[in-house]
Amino acid sequence: MSSSAWWASALSEAVNGERPLPVVYDGEELVLFRNTKGQALALEDRCPHRRVPLALGCVVGDAVQCGYHGWIFDGTTGACTAIPNLHADERVPPRYAARAYPVAEQNGFVHVWLGDGEPSDSLPAASYQPRGREFTGSAVVSLQHDEYLAVMLDGPECLIDFEGVKITDFFLGDPIRRENHLVLDRGAVWTTQLLPANFVVDYPLILRTSVPLVGGDIRVDLLTAEERLICSVFVASGANRRRTTSLCWRGFMHDHDVEGAPLRWRAMRAARRPPFTVSSEIDGAQIAALLVAPSRDLTVLRQQSRIPATAAV
Amino acid sequence: MQTSTASNDMAATEAQGKKRKPRGDWIPTNYDLRDTWFPVSHSRDVTSRPIRRIIHAQPYFLWREGGQPMASEFHPTQLQSMMGAASALTGGSGLYPVVERYGYVWAWYGNPDNADQQLLPHIPFLPLDGDIPGYTQRTVRFDAASALSVENLLDLTHADFLHANTIGDGISESDVVEVEWTSETVTRTRIVTQKSVAPIMRWVGGVRAKYQDFRAVLHVHLRSNVCISYPRFRPGYDVPNLQPFLPVGKHRSRCDVTFNTTAAPSPFRYLMPRINYIIQPQDNSVVRPQNQRYFEQPEQRDLHSRFDAPGTRYRLLMEKLAKRQREGDFSYGSDADPGRDIAALLGMDG
Numbered sequence: 316m317s318s319s320a321w322w323a324s325a326l327s328e329a330v331n332g333e334r335p336l337p338v339v340y341d342g343e344e345l346v347l348f349r350n351t352k353g354q355a356l357a358l359e360d361r362c363p364h365r366r367v368p369l370a371l372g373c374v375v376g377d378a379v380q381c382g383y384h385g386w387i388f389d390g391t392t393g394a395c396t397a398i399p400n401l402h403a404d405e406r407v408p409p410r411y412a413a414r415a416y417p418v419a420e421q422n423g424f425v426h427v428w429l430g431d432g433e434p435s436d437s438l439p440a441a442s443y444q445p446r447g448r449e450f451t452g453s454a455v456v457s458l459q460h461d462e463y464l465a466v467m468l469d470g471p472e473c474l475i476d477f478e479g480v481k482i483t484d485f486f487l488g489d490p491i492r493r494e495n496h497l498v499l500d501r502g503a504v505w506t507t508q509l510l511p512a513n514f515v516v517d518y519p520l521i522l523r524t525s526v527p528l529v530g531g532d533i534r535v536d537l538l539t540a541e542e543r544l545i546c547s548v549f550v551a552s553g554a555n556r557r558r559t560t561s562l563c564w565r566g567f568m569h570d571h572d573v574e575g576a577p578l579r580w581r582a583m584r585a586a587r588r589p590p591f592t593v594s595s596e597i598d599g600a601q602i603a604a605l606l607v608a609p610s611r612d613l614t615v616l617r618q619q620s621r622i623p624a625t626a627a628v
Numbered sequence: 629m630q631t632s633t634a635s636n637d638m639a640a641t642e643a644q645g646k647k648r649k650p651r652g653d654w655i656p657t658n659y660d661l662r663d664t665w666f667p668v669s670h671s672r673d674v675t676s677r678p679i680r681r682i683i684h685a686q687p688y689f690l691w692r693e694g695g696q697p698m699a700s701e702f703h704p705t706q707l708q709s710m711m712g713a714a715s716a717l718t719g720g721s722g723l724y725p726v727v728e729r730y731g732y733v734w735a736w737y738g739n740p741d742n743a744d745q746q747l748l749p750h751i752p753f754l755p756l757d758g759d760i761p762g763y764t765q766r767t768v769r770f771d772a773a774s775a776l777s778v779e780n781l782l783d784l785t786h787a788d789f790l791h792a793n794t795i796g797d798g799i800s801e802s803d804v805v806e807v808e809w810t811s812e813t814v815t816r817t818r819i820v821t822q823k824s825v826a827p828i829m830r831w832v833g834g835v836r837a838k839y840q841d842f843r844a845v846l847h848v849h850l851r852s853n854v855c856i857s858y859p860r861f862r863p864g865y866d867v868p869n870l871q872p873f874l875p876v877g878k879h880r881s882r883c884d885v886t887f888n889t890t891a892a893p894s895p896f897r898y899l900m901p902r903i904n905y906i907i908q909p910q911d912n913s914v915v916r917p918q919n920q921r922y923f924e925q926p927e928q929r930d931l932h933s934r935f936d937a938p939g940t941r942y943r944l945l946m947e948k949l950a951k952r953q954r955e956g957d958f959s960y961g962s963d964a965d966p967g968r969d970i971a972a973l974l975g976m977d978g
Contacts, residue, residue: 363931366921367914383914384935385789398933399785400803411931 320530323424323439323551326451326563330355330425335379337370339561340531340553341429345416346370348390350377356390357427359414363395369413388413423449423565424551439532443549445567448587453563454595458602460554461617464526465610466602467533468499471524473601476592477537477546479505479580482522483512490609496525496534497616499609503537507577519575520545526613528620535566537591544569546590564593631808653929654943656775657878657922659950660684663738663958664851665727665748667872668699670765670884671758674733678704682876683737686717688724690733699724699735730870731758731765731886738958747960749854752971753868753888761890763898768883768908772915774853774875775946776922777883780915781855781871782816782846782938790910794903795826801839807938808973812964814945815973816846816938826861828903833896835864845974848942849966850949853881858974865892867900868974879919 322340325347330336332349337360339345346360346369360368362381372382378396380387385399393415395407417428421438422445428434456463466473468490472482480503487500502518512518517540525534531552537545548566555561568590573581584590668681668688678691680703689700700723702710707722714722718740725736725743730751736743754760770777780786784805787795801822808815822839829835844859853873860866869887876882887901932940960966971977 361921363928364933365914365918365930367918371913371917383790383918384783384785386933395931398935399789400935401933 320428320430321419321426321434321438322429322530322553323532323549323563324357324427324553324561325425326453326565327355327420327423327425328451329453329563332374335370335372335374337368339555340427340551342554342556343427343429344368344556345427346379347418347425347427348374348379350390352377355418355420355425357416357418357425358388358390358393359416361413362386362388363411363413389415391415422549423451424549424563439527439530439551440549442534443547443565445547445565447567447570449565449567450589450591451563451565452593452595453561454593455555456560456562456595456597457599458560458597459558460531460552460560461614462602463552463560464531464533464617465607465613466605467524467526467535468497468609468613469607470601470605471501471522471535473597473605474594475535475548475550476594477503477522478583478588478590478592479507479577480520480522480537481506481512483518485518486609487518487521490612492528492616493525495528495530495620497528497609497613498523498525505575505577505580507579528613528616535591539573539575541574543571543573545573548591548593550593562593562595566591630810631806654947655922656779656943656946657773657919659773659775659875659946661851661946661949661953663742664736664849665734665743666737666852666874667730667732667854667870667884668735668874669733670767670886671697671728671731671733672762672765673884681735681874681882683735684875684877686715686737688735690726690735697726697728697733699726699733728758729756730754731760732872732884742958747966749849749852749856749966750968750970751856751870752969752974752976753858754870754886760886760888764888764890764901765884765886766901766904768885768904770873770881770883770908770915771879771912772881772919773878773922774873774881776915776919777873777881777911778848778853778855779939779942780911781857781873782814782848782942783936784816784818784938785933785935786914790914791907794828794906797824799824805935805937807941809941809945810963811945811949811961812850812966814848814850814938814942816844816848817975818842818844820844825864828900829861829864829896832899833864834893835861837863840864843975846938847970847973850942850945856970856974858976860975865889865896867892868976878923 324338324340330347335346335348344360345357347357360370367383369379372380378387378389387397389396393413395411417434419426422440422443424440426438483502485502490497490499500521500523503520503522504512521538523536533550535548546568550564553561674690678689681688689703711722714720727734800820804819806817821841825840842861847856855871857869871885874882889897889900
């Protein structure tokens, strides 16, 4: 099975023309770098000569050079263009190549096409339209990718924290399918309020999580009760080795006044403190205690959305 | 003995590859070759207090009794009580055949009835009685199966690239590689003229010339991973060394090295044996992930260049030997004589 899709695999600023960046998304070990024009490129992170990760090498012009024997691979085609010490009249056989992947960049994310067939035009990060200062990061967390997505529906407070906000586990309805995502709202309150969240008649805040049926693009929005966006976070996720999950994220505050926000919360924003934290260390006990609730729909729909590799060719 | 010299024609290599019947890729982690002597420890490390070594998954406890080395699959305090659980590798006695030579304790791995001291390798630059200064001996560990560690040692171009800051780059006037082999050994000879002087020889060895010639012979015993190396640098020194890779399972190998630099000037003679502490982490950075990937089912087989000729020959010979052993034939072929004098082969008399 293959989840034919673009995968947002790295923050744009993490990919450069000096040191190759190793990433693992959808179980694929990739190496990302930029050519002399600044274009992002992706190859399999495996030298076809002796299987050593290409990320241990260096970027040379528009190519990456393996750190073991110095074989050079063109970043666009993956073709081996040079083997050190060959004579001028010797040629490298044309089939000598590392696998190259289509790459596209948008809204601060480098996307790699890991599916079969021709890449589609729409990129996961297209919906993320940042304005103003962004807060970014990356991590590998010790949770299987499918579980990470499920927990993002069942208990996002285990994975992300908004400063000054308590996320409740009262779902505002069942998850709704919007295109290739399941969207779920839940109530949230300011932590500074005197009464516990149970006594709240109407939640002053809403946390909206949008989890993909294909790929790994997660969106988390904090809104007012009037559905005005306060903070938006885009989390790119994907399966890493040993049942861990790769993450990279960007988020920003929307530029308007938040009515009813506590003074302390306003002061922290004025001090330019990050409004959210994506957990890079996950509490296993907290995860284990979560009830499997809205994610039941996700498991079924995500399985149905997978495309057999043979059908996609 | 058969020989070949590295060809300049990559296309010819490619064409040959197309004609050959497709076969599975080389898996260096699968070799468990038997009926051979392994140098399991430096002699000086074996005392009356037992130490433990491993060959594949088999424990080797080593100690001395009355000055004589002993090797058992059980700790000596449990030898009597565990005798009933002794394996075929000790013929039910719990004790392995053992012999001391060249500053090493050698233990037999295989059918003990076939243990024969005539099968010990000849190492012409080490004294038979092992009387050699302690500074020549060091222990390093590799994060790869022994076969992959041996291939790394046979491999030429990685040294020019990965170890350029210690051994020197690959720039030279001429660089010829020859490979000779028998059914039990592979020998790589590299003759380089006008190569940039190796940094360690320049900065520690006091060689002030800009260029040097060198002739490096590496003689590998396939079953035991005993690598006998004789590099000769001119101007410069001979750096004869023994690198025996003990197969510590499918993922690791241990190497009790001896660099006989006693004829070289100080401080080079003391520092050269310690170069492995620089080389080893560099090698481990690549062989560690490489070893893991040989456990995965590859879609593509490894690619080769003409510089890999010694390594590809090694792969082929190891496959043949392993196949023979899988079929139950543990004998040494008529062309194999592990104990033969190799001084001339190493170029020591040149």
